[in-house]
Amino acid sequence: MRIGVYPGSFDPVTLGHLDIIERSSKIVDKLIVGVLNNNSKTPLFSATERVNMLKEVTSHIPNVEVQAFSGLLVDFAKKNDACIVVRGLRAITDFEYELQMSQTNRIISPDIDTIFFTTNLKYAYLSSSTVKEVAKFGGDISKFLPEKVISHMQEKFKEQ
Numbered sequence: 001m002r003i004g005v006y007p008g009s010f011d012p013v014t015l016g017h018l019d020i021i022e023r024s025s026k027i028v029d030k031l032i033v034g035v036l037n038n039n040s041k042t043p044l045f046s047a048t049e050r051v052n053m054l055k056e057v058t059s060h061i062p063n064v065e066v067q068a069f070s071g072l073l074v075d076f077a078k079k080n081d082a083c084i085v086v087r088g089l090r091a092i093t094d095f096e097y098e099l100q101m102s103q104t105n106r107i108i109s110p111d112i113d114t115i116f117f118t119t120n121l122k123y124a125y126l127s128s129s130t131v132k133e134v135a136k137f138g139g140d141i142s143k144f145l146p147e148k149v150i151s152h153m154q155e156k157f158k159e160q
């Protein structure tokens with residue numbers, strides 16, 4: 001069984017992430033979306049909220065699972081018997097960081113390879129950070145996020 005891991009912060013999951021999940025889930029038997037639970041960052045959504053949102057928006061894809069993880073990505077991948085890490089590449093500006101991360105991961109764990117998906121052109125500009133910025137100032141985020149996530153964002157900003 002070929003198992004892939006798609007790791008990220010997903011704070012929150014965007015239409016760009018969902019596009020990568022839909023496409024990459026077709027080339028593996030099982031895709032595990034790994035939500036980084038990083039204590040040194042203060043995310044807008046808790047790891048549990050991010051996992052639940054991802055579960056909601058991927059419920060139509062039978063071979064996708066969502067889990068939170070902390071620590072090294074390669075350890076998370078090994079624990080789940082995954083041999084592939086999936087990442088999206090939006091533009092050349094992503095490349096240096098992604099290359100460094102994938103090379104580091106391969107040095108630590110030569111059995112795990114990273115596969116890059118070029119982001120759908122429709123979403124090439126999109127990032128969770130810019131969406132949060134737009135939402136913070138009351139802008140329209142409907143073109144950036146899956147519908148179910150928009151209502152979670154609205155609730156979150158009402159709380160704050």
Ligand code: PNS
Nearest residue numbers: 007008009010036071072073074101104
């Ligand atoms: O969506 P993001 O924030 O760009 O995702 C970054 C992520 C989660 C893939 C990366 O920070 C990560 O893998 N963190 C886990 C710690 C780790 O394994 N670091 C070594 C790789 S250089």
